[in-house]
Amino acid sequence: DDFATCQVYCSGCFGNPQCCHSNICMLSNLIKELYYVFLLYPVTGFTQETIFSSFFLSFVCHCCLLMYVCLSFHLYVLHLSQNQAKLFIEQKKIPFPVDNHNTNEELAIGYVLIGNGLYDEAIKHFSLLLQEAIETFKEALKLKSDFIDAYKSLGQAYRELGDFESAMESFQKALMLNQNHIQSLQLRGMMLYHHGSLQEAIGNFKRCLQLEPYNEVCQYMKGLSHVAMGQFYEGIKAQTKVMLNDPLLGQKASSEYLKVKYLREYSRYLHSHLDIPVAEYNVDQDLPGNFKNHWAKNLPFLIEDYEEQPGLQPHIKDVLPQNFDSYSSDVQKLICTADHLGALMQYDTPGFLPNRRIHRAMGLATLEVMQAMHRTWSNSKVRVNGKTRQMQWRDMFDIAVKWRRIADPDQPVLWLDQMPARSLSRGFNNHINLIRGQIINIRYLAYFDNILDFIKDRILVYHGAYNPRGLLEVRQALENVNKVEDLLPIMKQFNSKTRDGFTVNSKVPSMKDLGKEYDGFTITITGDRVGNMLFSVETQTTEERTQQYQSEIESIYKDLTAKGKALMLSTELGDADAVCNLILSLVYYFCNLMPLSRGSSVVAYSVVMGALMASGKEVIGRIPKGKVDISDLSDMHRHLLLGPAALVDFESMTTPSPDSFSKTAKHWMNLKSLPSWYQSLPSVAETFPSTRTMIEVLNTDSSSHCPKKS
Template identity: 90%
Template sequence: MHCTEYFNCMKNVLGSSEHACHQKGCFSLVCESELHSNQAKLFIEQKKIPFPVDNHNTNEELAIGYVLIGNGLYDESIKHFSLLLQGDPELVSAIYGRGIAYGKKSLQEAIETFKEALKLKSDFIDAYKSLGQAYRELGDFESAMESFQKALMLNQNHIQSLQLRGMMLYHHGSLQEAIGNFKRCLQLEPYNEVCQYMKGLSHVAMGQFYEGIKAQTKVMLNDPLLGQKASSEYLKVKYLREYSRYLHSHLDIPVAEYNVDQDLPGNFKNHWAKNLPFLIEDYEEQPGLQPHIKDVLPQNFDSYSSEVQKLICTADHLGALMQYETPGFLPNRRIHRAMGLATLEVMQAMHRTWSNSKVRVNGKTRQMQWRDMFDIAVKWRRIADPDQPVLWLDQMPARSLSRGFNNHINLIRGQIINIRYLAYFDNILDFIKDRILVYHGAYNPRGLLEVRQALENVNKVEDLLPIMKQFNSKTRDGFTVNSKVPSMKDPGKEYDGFTITITGDRVGNMLFSVETQTTEERTQQYQSEVESIYKDLTAKGKALMLSTELGDADAVCNLILSLVYYFCNLMPLSRGSSVVAYSVVMGALMASGKEVIGRVPKGKLVDFEAMTTPSPDSFSKTAKSWMNLKSLPGWYQSLPSVAETFPSTRTMIEVLNTDSSSHCPKKS
């Protein structure tokens, strides 16, 4: 039966006019239903259903559930599988399918559902693999490893488990183990692009450029067939290869003598940061590998002096304090060490500046500026994971800047909820309600009471759309709300903060996102604010070196946190703004004689905390409440200089590769 026949049939059943039916959308729903049914038949033919049963109708219903997942209709899929399970509570394939759909909504429910499937079928490899992936997305490394291990005990050649475990190990900072998984994956499936790309990336991150670039070139040669969509690895690999060559040619040049943001071509940076296909006019490739520059060799922890060993162990401890205790963030030991070293280097550089010493930056010896302070953290964040372009947005080509460079975060997209930001949903909802009331107070004062009453019943962001459509004729498919950030330099003045966008035609099909626009004008406003605070901070920091007044130290602390408040609201980097900001906070506080003892509380994120807090003062209060600042122990001052101990990319990669697990004292 074709869609038109379906439509006539439905029209008769509903007893409604053609116009009304179009409005109800049943025409598209019926077409959709026929489409899903056809896709389900194909699904069965291709034997994609895990553990099919003898009953053909049941298999068709199972297939429809999986097709709904494939079409992003997770809520409908959960309902569909739940209905099937009412008839047969032990239908393993339906339990597993429901777990996959839950994975896009609530990882905890997905985990429980996969466990339920495994109770009924203990040799269900895909359920172990999916359980491992759910734990990995939650940020629970140990549980994920255990689940992947169980999948591979059932089948040591299970490619998806090897691939997922390898990727998790990479993002945990365990690069050597990750490479082992990718090698095994490629023995079994030589053209696996994900394993090939990740193997190349892992080698380069460890400073093994010859092996790394060989693997990257294999991905580049794997051109998609005509009409075939290119994989994300294929689209990214040219950037990685060019950046790898750049890193290799600069391995032994002191980091203080060059600047990545100035060296890399503007269009290359712009395309890389925006994740665009590599189509760059008149692009001149980086020089190929030069044989006289050798790969980075493994470094033994014992080969460092006892002072440097203490430096490394201290960095590991400080870096771990920056770890978000929030679902969705996997602890990464490599990032911990890199950002711990960044914190110590910031501390030492600020101390030098406040003691009237100069620093070496970009081949010049001069007084340290605010950007130099952040550049220390940027340098370490960049080297910890070469896959991510950590670039200053104001150093992008002028044309790209004038159009604005958006940092975009989807909080809800379609039916997928971003669990990393869940703790901020209520905050943002209250903020949107306030802005709606302000808007109606200005443009529709008579209807204000009605709007206020309607908003009181709204507990979820999704429920705002119908209300906005009801009270504002301009709201067709969505609306935006802007936050404002107050100036410290010019009291009474406000800057544009972030933009919240809510669009969609119904609950379950919406986009709820937050973005910051890095236009030239906005960048200049924030930078003048940061410069003004930094100038004040330098003066007060110098005074602090000569004083013992507690009030002076507190004023310095507030200035440091205010500086980072504006940095986070500006979002000046293509990646990594949050951890860069926090390592600068910790390092500058240590320079002022304060040690951060506390961890970032569960659910809290430094950048979002700054973005959703109305003023620098309230951000300072919140941050201080969790930092639990104590007086800095004297031995910190006698640690070796980070910049002198690790002056080049080679020495930085060496220290990040070094295993200290059995050497550093365990700290709680």
């Protein structure tokens, strides 16, 4: 039946193999359907070509709905597949060949991946730009308005672009057509969780499990949502069900199965500390070192001599729903202010879904940092890890860390220097792929030009030292380089040591010891051509490097504390500017160090905002969009973008000095004088002293109470 109707739905693809290629997805279905088609082939009376042609159109019709753009592609797999694909083309084994050789090769690579059983890699290979996919889905819906999978995939495409309202509308339409559509329930639930709407997410996961009791994704996400809301009994029960679903012999374990034991152990820890003041304990010191190490590295839970966290204790009750009206008017104002401040941290760019829960958590972190810094500059002490003392720089960041942790317990936000000594000596790598294979990480695309200029400068420095006679020729060659991909041939031409790639290291200047430099990040470029290259940035958090940066941060913090105390007694504008520069310089080194396993950027920015507010400055501006000119991209890369942003951590890493970073940041922060009413807000630390009270305020709905600010 579908073969006939397919001619209507996909008529635009007739005679256009690129259209078919552009819309292939869900490749596991191909194997199943192809198997049945060829089982029937001998008795149908149709030729193999007719069967395959009809099947291919049906497959396109069913599978043109792109689910998501994958973030990675194994280069070694791609390299092998390309060689096989070329042979495939030479032997004329590719179905539906076209005049364009590159198109044939790309199609052939996909078929080779399928033939080798690499279905996930094949899906990644056939991924498209989400915007193009959206237009395809819309066209399909014009022809067939009850196309459920089109609505489902349209919703997922919008979700990947960060368009929550459009995604919700699409998922809703899919479920109106079929209220039992499991994939729509699962995807909508996950989107709601990452939007901070946990109670609504739980409803979707419950319905999903009613229809499919062994759905690991829904079971895991249901458990996670319950724990995030403080409903530990239901949460850990769901987590245990995932743990009991052991993979069969030879079957690959799901990511949910690999993560769930870490989540269950952390959930038990949170439950046992639910009513203990947060200032009286330290997560990084309490959790076993090997547990933290494995969790941060996303390793299988194979930890020798691990002692499990205590089970649920009946006398510790779950967190109950809290009504916004139950808070005093002052606390209500505190919550609304936090919501506004947190929204200023949202990256206003495709690829980032707004998360109201994270917004409130980091807004409260900002206010708590402001209040803590103000007390410190007024010679007051703070309560940290069960002790009362003067606040140190790590205590300031720990305020933001605790709120980031509690907002989303799925992610291990841990201090890397608190890992076991053996692990720290080996180093922790923060790795960001900018280009891998045919996938561009568009979140960082705005920084490509800066990085390219930096690489050119380092190449000239290298040749100035080791090849002074050829420096002019190298300089002239580099002037014609406008894309990262063009650097490899240049390096191979002028440096015999360059074979498959090269690395370039950045340096970070010291403020404490003028003339001294620290290791920054490492840029790696490998590969032999466009479509088969790796362009990545990496920071290595070794013990020696950590000590260097911490010494720098401590020096700046000491100076900041002294100038902050002087500022409390002064009205001079210059004093406030000096404090502002020190705050931004401190965060500059924090971001270059990358001391956390997750969340360094939002933690850093909330500390910046809070400390600036303590100095009398209010951040008015939002984090700017990354400006990307799509017309500058090659055709191959233009349809494989993942999403742009001006990121606080990357802004720090790609700026040559703390002074330059301060100037850039102050420009888009648009600092104004802090209104006096901020000083009368209730103490965040005293209002929400425990994990229970923190979860309660994050659960509270304020949507109909807080004024919306632009």
